[in-house]
Amino acid sequence: MSLTLSDILALEGLSAMRLRAGGQGLQLAVRWYYVAENETIADWIMGGELVFITGINHPRDEDNLIQLLMEGKQRGIAGMVILTGDAYIQSIPPRLIALADELGIPLIEQPYLLKMVIVTERIGTALVRSENALQSQRDILMQLLTGDYPDLQMLQQRAIHQQLDFTRPLRVAALRLEGIQNLFRQFPPEQAEAWLQQARRTLRQRLQQQLNQQGNSFPLVERGNMFIFLLPDEEDDFYQQKTWLQQWLRELAEGNEGLSLLCGLSAKVQQLQDYQRALSQARQALDLSENLRPAQRISDYQQLGFIKLLSAINDPALLSDFMHDHLGCLIERDRKSPWLLMETLETLFQENGNVVRAAERLGIHRNTLHQRIQRIEKLTGYAIGHPQFHLNASVALTIWRMSQNHLREHL
Template sequence: MSMTIGDILALEGLGAMRPRAGEHSLHAPVRWYYVAENEGIADWVMGGELVFVTGINHPRDETNLLQLLREGRERGIAGMVVLTGPDFIRAIPPAAIALANTLNIALIEQPYQLKMVIVTELIATALVRRDQLERSRRDMLLQLLTGDYPDVEIIRQRARSQNLDLSLPLRVVAFRLTGAVALFRDLPGEAAEAHLQQARQLASQRLQVLLGQLDNPFPLLVTGQMFIMLLPEPGLSRHKQRLQQWLQEGAEDSREPLALLCGASSAVSDLSHWSNALAEARRALDVAAGLAPRQRLCDYDQLGVIKLLSAVGDRALLADFARDTLGRLIEPARRSPYLLVETLEALIQENGNALRAAERLSIHRNTLHQRLQRIEQQSGHTLDDPQFRLDAAVALLIWRMSQTNLQES
């Protein structure tokens, strides 16, 4: 895993540094360090930095420290170190400690007697060493996930030399930011790109923190637009509710329309099957937006018939089935797009019970019956036919999957 603030505080020679706030964020990964010499830091950090505030080149009163914390939160810094002593910043103000706790930023106190040249040299050396180890681990794990490796036994030897246990079954858990299409539609190109990259940086940091909280030995992997975790079993089962809550909290904090979604593979034990597990996680991720937008997490083991649908290579065959079954219901150029589709879905979810379907949709029974008549007219089928309801359930899944792919392509 990447070096965290907690790892840095544990380095020999840095024992005098102590956390004052945001101790839950000591798992935050540190990309590099930055010594703040200007009034603000927003224009000088990119995310992931451990920011040192000395007060030597610029006076640091309570107002300025609060400003730095807010800017640090906005830019996604790993944490902040404030040097205290009789000459510049005598003590960290209580208001700064309270704000750091509110913003969940690790706030560290460093006495001036501990020389900055020693601190920065120790941190830089440790970061470079950890980065070299992480690069080697990521390279090895990505080879397994892509199936591009010379020999399994060589992989096992490399893993043992790096204290990674690959013998236990694990799940491949993939994350992706969705909503980029809407982002570039609503904002100018440069602004949308800047926002997207900042969101990816923040997502990476949050995932790194989550890995540390789960005490996971595997590093976070990135391939294309996906972030990938490897969770040893029964890790996903044990942490699924917590992961779901974490995704929901992140959605509330993030700017619309971007949202982080998650897809998990079934458990895999054989190293030669890791690439299959990645494909499963990708399939679960692809249907998460359309089929479980409120849950944000899609488990491949719970996809049911979608496993079969996602494995069909001929996408045109699926599209034809959905179109033949649903008819004009899924035509995009409608006065009320997808209103009848949602009504049909509600009826199927309630096993054909019209009263409960009306309650689910929060509409009057008469309104529901009017819509059901239109569904029968436009689909060419009767809702009393159980075969049609079965076909419609499958066709709606196919349509939702195709809509997800269309929106994110």
């Protein structure tokens, strides 16, 4: 687990530092500390810093302090420390305290009598120790996930030494940022790359905060464009873990920052040698989540059912032929909305044939839906309620949703 602001406030010798606002952010991970010497800080921080404001080298009135806090929020700082005393900043303005609470940024007061050299030495030492332990934990987890380890028993001993409990059942969670391809299509490479890196820093910080709040002691690792971590799966514990994760992903997608993640979950893992396969399962569920369940944000490998069989077929032509054999007649390429009948049929199946609910979901009149049903039945030669048609069409619709070609055409 990364060093948090809560950990820092508990360090020996720092008891004089007092939290004044933003307590909801105490589980934010601290990457490093930064002592602000200039009028602004935006150009000097990257996210995750604990920013110290002394007022020694630059006057700090209320407006400037508020400006610094807003810049810190934009850049994703972990917290802000204001040094107070008679000489420079006499007290923390109430307006700054209120803003820190509103933004969720921990605001800490440090008296000038507590020497800065002591504070930075204690924090710096703790950060180095934490990072060294965290790097070892990441290394252990990555070796398990990739299967690249010389000796499993030795790796198990390292895990015990680093206080990683792999004796309980766990799940592998893989998250991926959405819309990267569209980002680079719409903006110049330099601008798109800058946004992407900032988005990754922001997501890394927020995800680590959530894991800290859940008491998750396993490290967060990154591989390519994925964030990977472990979730406990014991009795009702996994349901609670999955619930907070799904809620967090939805809130993130509904925010105004353009950040959106999809998640794939593996089956339960109980043996160390099974983590490589679990990562493959999580990635498979993640890919299917993007195609089949984007609104739910999470796809659970254990709940994929027959989709696992479809995704295991190596020849995509077999799947494509099956889809076209059964529902290809519904794809009207010469129309403005070539997928209209496919989407109508899919909605009908999702609503268990309830015409009223299907029409409401599609945003059309029931008479219009009945007309589409008649077209579907005429083109396929089957009544929608026919059992064999329902089975084949359900599989064909799933293949249609899984198809990357469909996604490209649909965009």
